[in-house]
């Protein structure tokens with residue numbers, strides 16, 4: 001890891017816009033200033049840079065993180081940028097911040113740091129409702145490790161909005177969804193990364209992650225019960241045969257019922273090394289028909305409207 005720098009996606013930087021921070025290129029284990037604060041990128045340079053952007057190449061100093069976040073915020077409030085570009089910039093910039101969040105041993109700080117990101121998503125949903133559709137269509141396509149949590153959070157915000165949640169509730173939901181799998185920190189990497197089936201013992205380990213998550217969250221003050229529930233109850237099932245508590249229907253916290261849906265949906269539609277991703281419609285149809293009974297039926301209906309009544313970017 002590189003504690004002094006954090007990774008950014010180049011696509012968050014527009015050619016004609018001055019940056020307020022230096023951008024570094026990582027070559028041969030050295031960080032070289034590629035773009036000075038205050039400079040603009042020429043079209044030619046941005047094309048060359050894009051060719052080099054493997055997702056691993058461009059960095060900003062951790063000391064400049066606030067500047068980068070403010071800069072992104074200004075971009076997504078700009079009238080010059082269309083909702084699709086805004087959605088793209090916001091998602092890509094969040095992916096970059098995710099890694100840092102998830103490696104932070106201070107869970108309270110990670111949760112606090114995630115709030116501005118979640119708020120930016122909520123603001124964008126309010127100011128440009130069509131952006132949510134774009135955002136969803138951008139999910140599941142790139143190579144970062146923390147996509148799953150980010151995507152589950154984005155889907156959950158869309159679903160929460162469709163269910164009529166107010167901004168404050170949406171913020172709690174977004175944070176809860178983002179950290180739903182935090183307990184996987186305590187499951188061994190061999191199990192998490194294993195290709196193919198798990199043995200019974202490994203599966204037992206894996207199924208402990210909601211409890212591990214609760215223990216982690218309980219160890220920090222001021223974390224709401226709703227956020228804890230999104231983590232501890234997201235593998236419960238509407239019909240009562242989930243884990244770890246076998247709660248039934250509305251005994252399960254609404255946030256956890258939402259994450260149960262968006263978590264499964266993301267797993268089904270994302271490319272993993274060992275499966276072929278399902279098309280969005282096939283995934284929801286399967287959840288409705290073959291997995292009927294596992295999810296809150298009204299929420300599943302709402303998920304359908306979130307996914308299919310929105311314009312999808314091509």
Ligand SMILES: [Fe+2]
Nearest residue numbers: 180181209234
């Ligand atoms: Fe999980």
Ligand SMILES: [Fe+2]
Nearest residue numbers: 148180181263
């Ligand atoms: Fe998950």
